[in-house]
Amino acid sequence: xxxxxxxxxxxxxxxxxxxxxxxxxxxxxxxxxxxxxxxxxxxxxxxxxxxxxxxxxxxxxxxxxxxxxxxxxxxxxxxxxxxxxxxxxxxxxxxxxxxxxxxxxxxxxxxxxxxxxxxxxxxxxxxxxxxxxxxxxxxxxxxxxxxxxxxxxxxxxxxxxxxxxxxxxxxxxxxxxxxxxxxxxxxxxxxxxxxxxxxxxxxxxxxxxxxxxxxxxxxxxxxxxxxxxxxxxxxxxxxxxxxxxxxxxxxxxxxxxxxxxxxxxxxxxxxxxxxxxxxxxxxxxxxxxxxxxxxxxxxxxxxxxxxxxxxxxxxxxxxxxxxxxxxxxxxxxxxxxxxxxxxxxxxxxxxxxxxxxxxxxxxxxxxxxxxxxxxxxxxxxxxxxxxxxx
Amino acid sequence: xxxxxxxxxxxxxxxxxxxxxxxxxxxxxxxxxxxxxxxxxxxxxxxxxxxxxxxxxxxxxxxxxxxxxxxxxxxxxxxxxxxxxxxxxxxxxxxxxxxxxxxxxxxxxxxxxxxxxxxxxxxxxxxxxxxxxxxxxxxxxxxxxxxxxxxxxxxxxxxxxxxxxxxxxxxxxxxxxxxxxxxxxxxxxxxxxxxxxxxxxxxxxxxxxxxxxxxxxxxxxxxxxxxxxxxxxxxxxxxxxxxxxxxxxxxxxxxxxxxxxxxxxxxxxxxxxxxxxxxxxxxxxxxxxxxxxxxxxxxxxxxxxxxxxxxxxxxxxxxxxxxxxxx
Numbered sequence: 113x114x115x116x117x118x119x120x121x122x123x124x125x126x127x128x129x130x131x132x133x134x135x136x137x138x139x140x141x142x143x144x145x146x147x148x149x150x151x152x153x154x155x156x157x158x159x160x161x162x163x164x165x166x167x168x169x170x171x172x173x174x175x176x177x178x179x180x181x182x183x184x185x186x187x188x189x190x191x192x193x194x195x196x197x198x199x200x201x202x203x204x205x206x207x208x209x210x211x212x213x214x215x216x217x218x219x220x221x222x223x224x225x226x227x228x229x230x231x232x233x234x235x236x237x238x239x240x241x242x243x244x245x246x247x248x249x250x251x252x253x254x255x256x257x258x259x260x261x262x263x264x265x266x267x268x269x270x271x272x273x274x275x276x277x278x279x280x281x282x283x284x285x286x287x288x289x290x291x292x293x294x295x296x297x298x299x300x301x302x303x304x305x306x307x308x309x310x311x312x313x314x315x316x317x318x319x320x321x322x323x324x325x326x327x328x329x330x331x332x333x334x335x336x337x338x339x340x341x342x343x344x345x346x347x348x349x350x351x352x353x354x355x356x357x358x359x360x361x362x363x364x365x366x367x368x369x370x371x372x373x374x375x376x377x378x379x380x381x382x383x384x385x386x387x388x389x390x391x392x393x394x395x396x397x398x399x400x401x402x403x404x405x406x407x408x409x410x411x412x413x414x415x416x417x418x419x420x421x422x423x424x425x426x427x428x429x430x431x432x433x434x435x436x437x438x439x440x441x442x443x444x445x446x447x448x449x450x451x452x453x454x455x456x457x458x459x460x461x462x463x464x465x466x467x468x469x470x471x472x473x474x475x476x477x478x479x480x481x482x483x484x485x486x487x488x489x490x491x492x493x494x495x496x497x498x499x500x501x502x
Numbered sequence: 503x504x505x506x507x508x509x510x511x512x513x514x515x516x517x518x519x520x521x522x523x524x525x526x527x528x529x530x531x532x533x534x535x536x537x538x539x540x541x542x543x544x545x546x547x548x549x550x551x552x553x554x555x556x557x558x559x560x561x562x563x564x565x566x567x568x569x570x571x572x573x574x575x576x577x578x579x580x581x582x583x584x585x586x587x588x589x590x591x592x593x594x595x596x597x598x599x600x601x602x603x604x605x606x607x608x609x610x611x612x613x614x615x616x617x618x619x620x621x622x623x624x625x626x627x628x629x630x631x632x633x634x635x636x637x638x639x640x641x642x643x644x645x646x647x648x649x650x651x652x653x654x655x656x657x658x659x660x661x662x663x664x665x666x667x668x669x670x671x672x673x674x675x676x677x678x679x680x681x682x683x684x685x686x687x688x689x690x691x692x693x694x695x696x697x698x699x700x701x702x703x704x705x706x707x708x709x710x711x712x713x714x715x716x717x718x719x720x721x722x723x724x725x726x727x728x729x730x731x732x733x734x735x736x737x738x739x740x741x742x743x744x745x746x747x748x749x750x751x752x753x754x755x756x757x758x759x760x761x762x763x764x765x766x767x768x769x770x771x772x773x774x775x776x777x778x779x780x781x782x783x784x785x786x787x788x789x790x791x792x793x794x795x796x797x798x799x800x801x802x803x804x805x806x807x808x809x810x811x812x813x814x815x816x817x818x819x820x821x822x823x824x825x826x827x828x829x
Contacts, residue, residue, distance in 0.1 A: 336520055341808040343767035344785060344801055345528070351789040351797075352531035434651045438771045441653060442786060457654070461775075463670060466661040473661065476654040483649040 156419050159496035166492025169485045176294065176482070183295045184253030187288035188263045189273060191451055197223065198283035200469045201234050201275045206244065206265075216244040216265070218274055243268040278471035280459045286474060289451055293475060296452040298482065300367055301433035307371035309425045312378030317409060319379070320386025327383075334376045342373055346435065350444040359450035366445055370432050378424055385417045419497040427490035430483035437479055453479050506820055510813050514806075521805040522580075526573050529794040529801070535565050536589045539792045563589065576795065580802075586795040590788065595799045599781055603803065605674060606780035609773075610765040610807075612696055613703035620708040622754075625715025626747060629723060640712060647709030653771040656702045660776065663698075671698050672777045680779075699776055703769055707761055711754060718753050722746035755819050762811030767804060 147155070161167060179186055204218040220240040223232045248266030252259060267274045277286035319330040349369045353362060389395060390413075398412045433453075439445030440454025448455055453475045459465070460472040537556050560566045564575060579586060585595035628637045663669040673680070674695045679688045722728075723746055731741040773782035781800050788797035 336517060339517060339763070339805075339809050339812050340521070341763055341767040341804040343770050344804040345524075347770070347785065347789060348525070348528040348797065348801055352528055354533055430649065437651055438653055442771060442774060444786075444789070457657075460657060463660050463664040463672070466657065467665045470661065470665075473654075473657060476651070476657065479651060479654065480646070480649045483651075484645060487645065487649060 156496045163492040169488040180295045183291040187291040188266045189285045189288045195283035201279040203278045217241040292451045300436045301429045304367040304370040304432045308375035311375035316379035316382030320383035423493035423497045429486045525801045529798045585799040588796040590793040602781045613700045617704035617708035621711030624712045629716045629719035644709040647705045656775045718750035758815035759812045763808035766807045
């Protein structure tokens with residue numbers, strides 16, 4: 113199960129395997145052989161594929177990962193480009209057909225003062241449009257050593273601004289900001305889960321493999337951490353961060369803070385797994401032929417439940433994303449100029465603003481979608497993690 | 503049973519002691535103290551205090567002492583039931599927290615019962631009518647209920663009721679009852695307001711509980727005793743409610759231990775959004791103003807609530823499941 117071969121699967125064979133799990137169909141010897149020599153990951157993937165919702169979410173997730181890597185490509189304006197005269201512009205719908213031909217454009221909007229309330233109201237100008245181009249040119253951005261000015265969408269006339277998801281109080285483009293927010297929030301979620309997986313595996317492993325005093329101490333630690341009220345303690349921890357820290361430092365600190373309390377579930381699980389397989393024959397034989405402790409743990413024991421760890425990890429990413437969002441929303445997590453879902457949602461803190469500009473709540477919807485995606489993939493992985501169970 | 507309860511109760515003071523040290527370190531950690539914030543606020547409003555006056559105030563509040571002395575003094579006062587003085591409100595912390603603690607507990611209990619009230623019937627219905635339209639409907643609702651952050655749900659509902667009906671659903675009381683002493687009228691007024699935050703807090707929990715209930719019940723429904731029951735001519739509903747539901751409830755009780763503490767701290771963000779007068783917004787304010795003994799006391803109260811919640815669930819579990827009692 114250590115070899116990393118990508119699954120090369122012939123369709124006919126797989127159908128037979130799939131059927132075999134539901135009803136006891138007689139297996140041809142070819143497919144039987146396929147199962148018996150398949151690596152663990154191959155078996156996991158075959159099972160995972162059966163869950164259509166999880167597969168769709170996985171593809172969406174891979175797409176979202178490209179946003180994390182290239183937010184500048186999906187954005188079309190600098191995240192901090194403000195213009196007080198372009199505040200609270202509603203969503204400009206993207207049209208695909210113009211004069212019967214395929215062409216991207218949005219309606220041109222114009223601000224008008226309401227004579228009674230003196231508030232700015234945005235109305236569409238009839239018969240005028242702002243042309244939008246796929247892969248149009250905009251601000252420059254770079255990735256590693258590669259510099260470009262292409263974006264997914266950009267206004268054809270670079271002096272025009274297009275607000276695909278409306279603009280906020282300061283006239284910043286929500287679409288572009290959302291791309292950067294996606295990067296920040298999802299990175300916080302994933303990195304803090306990676307950290308807590310690391311803590312969970314190390315501490316749970318020590319506790320389960322070595323036992324004794326270390327086990328006792330770690331077990332008590334987990335008990336104490338489990339009775340901690342997370343949100344208030346997280347708040348106190350983030351409030352304790354020095355105000356002079358830069359966004360990057362805060363970002364790192366918050367990731368660490370989230371993972372410090374988040375590893376206990378995984379720690380318990382890993383400990384249980386270690387306890388149950390410590391007595392297995394293959395562990396004893398590895399020890400008898402003189403493998404070092406590290407080799408026994410990392411080469412022989414860990415791979416048997418690694419897919420479980422990944423599944424549990426994936427399922428705990430949503431919690432982390434939601435926690436970061438709540439903390440930043442309260443003003444305790446990330447702070448501007450950092451952009452995360454929570455920072456963006458701060459713009460929508462009172463009902464009057466929300467009634468005036470409901471599009472300010474879109475970051476919240478993105479949180480829901482992201483959480484759903486991770487949950488569905490995680491559920492699929494958890495069910496697939498144990499390929500030999502029914 | 504008695505020794506089990508005693509053992510669980512003995513853990514409370516030990517845990518609280520551990521937490522008090524951690525909390526004290528946390529509230530001490532930010533650079534500066536309340537006086538720094540206070541003088542910054544005064545400077546912002548035009549007046550100011552010179553360094554000597556600030557130092558004199560530090561001495562009178564004991565903020566100049568070394569850390570361990572401050573901690574011991576805090577603990578000593580706590581043992582005498584004195585939580586200190588809020589520098590922000592110039593009121594005893596005990597009074598500030600006491601006023602709001604009842605509402606915190608009430609809101610948490612209200613949403614706790616609400617979520618069970620939704621989850622058990624929904625779980626039974628979806629398990630009995632597996633793969634029906636209703637089952638899929640609840641599955642979708644559950645997925646969304648788990649995915650939606652509760653403060654965002656609060657924002658959405660507040661926006662919906664404001665833009666559709668013009669209701670501004672903020673706070674737990676109407677303005678005329680806000681400061682009034684408790685009366686029947688105030689209680690009725692509270693019931694008129696508590697349902698929305700209650701639903702917001704209950705939804706996520708009930709979604710999880712419904713899933714657990716459905717899975718547990720599905721396991722039970724396939725067992726042979728169901729066939730025996732049917733063969734004896736029991737009516738279907740009587741049969742389902744009599745045995746499998748009761749068995750399926752067992753694992754559900756074990757989730758209370760995590761759930762009650764979650765409700766207490768989960769209400770914190772929602773309370774801030776909806777401006778509910780419980781200890782959540784007070785904590786946020788105390789933390790941002792560095793009113794350290796107020797935030798420390800509130801954090802300790804949260805810890806106590808969490809511990810008590812866990813212990814109540816342990817006891818409930820021991821009460822309904824004899825196997826745990828025997829251990």
